[in-house]
Amino acid sequence: MELHIHLIGGKGLTDQLYQQLHEAIEHGHLAVGTQLPPTRLLAEQLQVSRKTVAEAYARLGADGLLSAVVGRGTFVCAHPQSRERELQPVTLAAADTLERWYRRAPLLGRSALQAPSRYDFVGGLSAKAQFPFDQWRACLHYALRRSQHHSERQVPAQGLGELRAAIAQHVAFARGVQCSAADVLVCNGAQQALDLIARVLIEPGTCVAMEDPGYPPARHLFQALGARVQSVAVDAEGLCVEQIAEGTRLIYATPSHQFPLGMPMSQTRRHALLARAAELGALVIEDDYDCEFRYQGPDSDALQRLDRHGLVAYVGTFSKTLLPELRLGYAVLPPAVLRAACVAKHLSDWHSPSLTQWALARFIDEGHLSRHIRRCHALYTARRERLLARLEGDLAPWLRAVPASAGLHLSALAAPGVDIELLVRLARQVEVGLYSLAPFFVETPVRPGLLMGFGAIERLDIDPALDRVRDALHSLS
Structure with missing residues (x-):
């Protein structure tokens, strides 16, 4: 040195x-x-x-x-006693603004200070052990070779053309999305996609409608940008469209696998949502976060496929299908929004990492993504069936599964008298991680229950874990 x-x-x-x-x-x-x-x-x-x-x-x-x-x-080998800096603190003019950011603590998932349980039903995580690391390593080597002959100045904010073309082909095949490479914006995860769309549409006081219960990071994002967020209830068919207020500019929904409850939005409700958006001139963000894994019933195409007015922004991610560490997502945007979002992306971080983009394009083109999804589908199907069997069997007196046909989690509503928050604490004492639905409700009355992810728990661990949950429920009874 x-x-x-x-x-x-x-x-x-x-x-x-x-x-x-x-x-x-x-x-x-x-x-x-x-x-x-x-x-x-x-x-x-x-x-x-x-x-x-x-x-x-x-x-x-x-x-x-x-x-x-x-x-x-x-x-x-040691430091002497550091000198205390002689500071004369001055209250920042932006102190109130900073305080509002302090209050936006993340509500989703495990606490950063909470160690994972031995048996963990955390939502939003996939089977990391199934990821084809050898194939990904080869794709990274390919990306390094490509970068030797590619100028960084040639990477557009919208994303590498090769990756956008691969994404367009994948979502058209897997989810029925109608798009070309020109419609795709590559982002650092789905959360950045939400941020870019919201950033170019929301001004202080803008009315945004979203599901309640719903995805807390999206709500916090919209509020942080100054939006007035309207909580819209959901029922067995999905978002209650008739409740969307006049003057709404942006609508956030998870039609294929409602987050967190899990039911799909009915076709009737989908058409009603698009009609309401057309009346308002509102953009609909369709967050299709984990719907490449479908288990029963006819395949349901993305809401974007029904759109005839350029009012749906389709948002997807590779965090659920591949690895959260990749931090790559994408948005398929209507022309009216795409150009502005690309400008916002350029101002935000110039472009997503080009090495990862080259590698992922290669990974998709060589068929590794499709094979990985097929391999994981069989794995998740077995886990989901076992979880459902227990919820419909010996756990039925206390918990009822919400019908869902896709995704990496199920929600289970509690029978009257079951104290879910106490159950969560008791389960953790016996090394089982359970997660209450309560944090996802804002204005709609809380429906006590559990969000039960099966992406990260092994099939053979489900029964031992649920045996402990059953015993805890017996003790509550």
């Missing part, structure tokens, strides 16, 4: 070097465990005698700040 040392004049060099190193350690610029350069090398860099450096090191060692390890080198 090269230290930032500046020695002045030709006298007192040892004292100068000692003082500057002492201050660097004291202020944390040289962390504990940092290896300092050998005395000969540092002397050459500073153009001083080796004796000068050795004496400075020796004095720091005597102070307990450095330690010499024979055969390895000299290391920072």
